[in-house]
Structure formats: C-alpha cells, structure tokens
Amino acid sequence: MKRPIVIIAGPTAVGKTSTSVAFAKDAGGEVVSCDSMQVYRRMDIGSAKVTRAEMQGVPHHLIDILEPTEPFDVTVFQEKAKEAIEGIYARGHLPVLAGGTGFYIQSVLYDIDFTENGEDRAYRASLQDFADEFGAAALKERLRAVDPAAAEAIPTNNVKRVIRALEYFEQTGERISDHNARERQKESPFDYRYYVLTMDRGKLYERIGARVDRMMEEGFLDEVRRLKEEGCTAGMTSMQGLGYKQLLSYLNGSGTLSEAVEKIKAETRHFAKRQLTWFRRERGVVYIDVEKENVQDILRSGTFG
Secondary structure, X not given: OOEEEEEEEOOOOOOHHHHHHHHHHHHOEEXXXXXXXXXEOOOOXXXXXXXHHHHOOOOEEOOOOEOOOOOOXXXXXXXXXXXXXXXXXXXXXXXXXXXXXXXXXXXXXOXXXXXXXXXXXXXXXXXXXXXXXXXXXXXXXXHHHHOHHHHHHOOOOOHHHHHHXXXXXXXXXXXXXXXXXXXXXXXXXXXXXXXXXXXXXXXXXXXXXXXXHHHHHOOHHHHHHHHHHOOOOOOOHHHHOOOHHHHHHHHOOOOOHHHHHHHHHHHHHHHHHHHHHHHHOOOOEEEEEOOOOOHHHHHHHOOOO
C-alpha cells in the first residue's frame, strides 16, 4: 500500500506557512519545507522563514540546515527530503510538504531520477566561460536553439541549470525537457493529496508589496549586509534568492535602495506568476481560494481514512 503524504503549495505570500502549520497540528503531521532559501542559516527575513513561535510546536524539516556559502539544488533537496519523510513515517506521523518550489515538490512526489550521465567538466567550463563573457541571456539562447521548452522553463539567471540542460543534450542527444516530461508521467509512490492555495491576482500582488515593505522594516538590508561581510558573493546559490540578489547588488554599488526594493517587488510578482503556471501543469491538484473557501475544512475533508 502506498503511504500518505499531503502537499500544500502555492505562490509566494499566499499563506502557505500558517496553513501548513494549522493542518499539521490538526492531522498529527510534520512539515517538510520545499523552499530553496529557508535551508540557509541566518537568511531569515528575506526568505520569510517560519519562526519558532509560528511553528506552534509542529516539527519542521529542511530549515537552517546549510551555511549560506554551501550550494543547494534539487538533487540535494530530494535526498534530504526523502530522509526527513522516512523519519516522519517512522514516528507514525503524516508528512506535509509545504512550499512554493514546484520542481522540488515534483522531485519527491514522483521520485524523479536525477542520475548524472557523467560530468563533462571541460564542456561545463566552456559554457561558464561563454556566460561570463557574453552574459546569461546569450547562454539561454544557445539552449533555446536545441531545447525551446527547457529554455522557457529555466530562469535566465539560473546559469547552472541552463548549463546542465545543454550538457545533457550534448551527452545524450535528448532534450532534457523530454526527459523531465517522461519523469513527470511516472506514477507517484505516494497516496497523495496535492493542494494549491490561490487568491485574486491583484490582491496577491498587493500582499507581495506589503511583505517586501515589512521585510525592509524588519532589517532585510542589514541581513544582506551581514551576509556580505561573511563573504557571500553574487555567484553563490544562496545569493540568487529573490531580494538577496537585488540588495547585494545595491550594496555593491548598483543603483539606489528604492530602485532595489522596486525590483524585488516586480521580480517577486513575476515569480508568483511563474509558480502558478507551474502548478497548473501538475496532475491531481486541488485549488483552494483562501479568500472564498474554508481552507482547513477542505484539507480535513481530504484527509486519509
């Protein structure tokens, strides 16, 4: 028999943290964070990291497990998430995956195979040199020429993933988008309930703007300044996160603070739009309008018998 698992996903600022905590507390669950920034210690404000008080005693996993100087990607996430999930089952509890990084959720839900075909360091280095010389957008166009679907799905500034997609094509002759599509068709090893929280797009954008303003009031700039003093640089995975990238650029002398804040808001809105596009492609998703529906009633009604 397949083991049960619940996913609570949705765009940034929609209310996933409070919803997942309330549900896990009610259902005897433990939360596995599916977020690429909350794994980092001392990156609290900009990642909207759940606080101890907000956890309300509910165990949380994959939070504060890495230093900001350490790399993190979907393969590392999948490995650590699987370990956390097994521990939750061993304690007789229900795993609740919560977050907005759809690819991370997918990697666990369908046990996607990220087996490497062997690392071609010379080819990777040549692509990195190309990106350094001509820019991330030019590298992205090289990917678009061989795999338009992958180019559409991967953000331009995620040079590492663009390089990996080009390397996969170079090594196998197959587009990585075709490989990923095939993996997505796999049957999940879990008996899952997949919920995506939504709300009116205009109101969501208002919440995003208010959240960024609140982060700045809470000391987000000082948080990034301390990370810079620790030696964090623009090339690190941790500094690619929304907000961190823009404020680090400001601290390095690019533009004004108000311009940086407006960029954070604009790019966060674009990110939320991409998140919603991603979740619309997923199978077996139940959408919940947090403004019009009783979220906890719907979650409880889908609980396993």
